[in-house]
Amino acid sequence: MNKPTFNSARLRATALAMTLSMALAQTFLAPATAVAATEAPVKLQSLRGADIQASDPEGDGTRYGRDQPPLPRDFVQQPPLIPHTIKGYNITKNFNKCLDCHAWARAKETGATKISVTHFKTREGEELSSVSPRRYFCNQCHVPQSDAKPLVGNTFKPGTGMR
């Protein structure tokens, strides 16, 4: 219990030191910035409507929908979406929960989609007999879906061959 407090105190000290050095730097650079400010007052506006300094508007919490059959793809080379909840599905050094169903050895029993053969290739283009380690973190590309309202409207249409 004591250790984290000590650590956070150290962190705070580091942060304070950084703020101080930044303040010092600003006093030296102040003339230059002041000139720039008077010349062109730029009004920044974010696409999401909120002030540039403010954090994104808070949603009402992400909730995954019920399990679905595989979802259609919207563009060529799109990593297939995850049509089910992944709550509590951990990917750790010891164990990858995704592979527990999607590995070739498991897919038949579980009825899951097999990992694509493209995932057996290393970065150098060498074909392996098992999944390449660079594909270990599945949800870097594959993402689950929720029916959250989009923060920004868009006019995207799926590719002609994908409709």
Next chain:
Amino acid sequence: MNTNNKGFLGRLRALGWGFAAMLFIAGILFWGAFNTAMEWTNREAFCISCHEMKDNVYQEYRTTVHASNRSGVRATCPDCHVPKEWVPKIIRKIQASNEVLHKILGTIDTPEKFNAKRLELAKHEWERMKKTDSRECRNCHNFDSFDYAEQGRRSSKMHQTGLNEGKTCIDCHKGIAHQLPEVEQAIGAPKEGATPEEFHPPTPKPEEAKPEADKAKG
């Protein structure tokens, strides 16, 4: 047994009914004290009073659904790891003296030591659960009461096929409350941990059962 009983009763009669009543009350008190002591060691607070549990497995469990969920119904350490029935409970409690010994020896008193032993410890629990047909799971999860329409499409399918094949909870539900040891999953360098056969024990596929099921369909 019988001869002993007779002698015992005879001696009791000689000592008089007052003494017998006292013995009876002492018995109740002893039993009460024994049971209280045993139940006292059957609490989450007792389990995590040793740092081996508190710093390792308890931390992993805290974020899982058995520890924290929508309605606050929890399954604490003894709900899964100590049988509810009296005889299996006493047997497990006696086995736990080995755990006390290793607490004293400091076998798993650092996270590094714990992780080095994780595979072995996990295998013991998998084996124990498998032997009893996941008895501690079924204290709460009664699969006769499963409503497959309420379950997701994946779980509904897997539960029905799995249970028909005679699988038990632990055959699939490993690592639900704690982190798993290394498991070989055919990705990257081979892992030293649990083999695929250990992690997903093959169901003894009755050769005659399958054609029967097909016949029933056709």
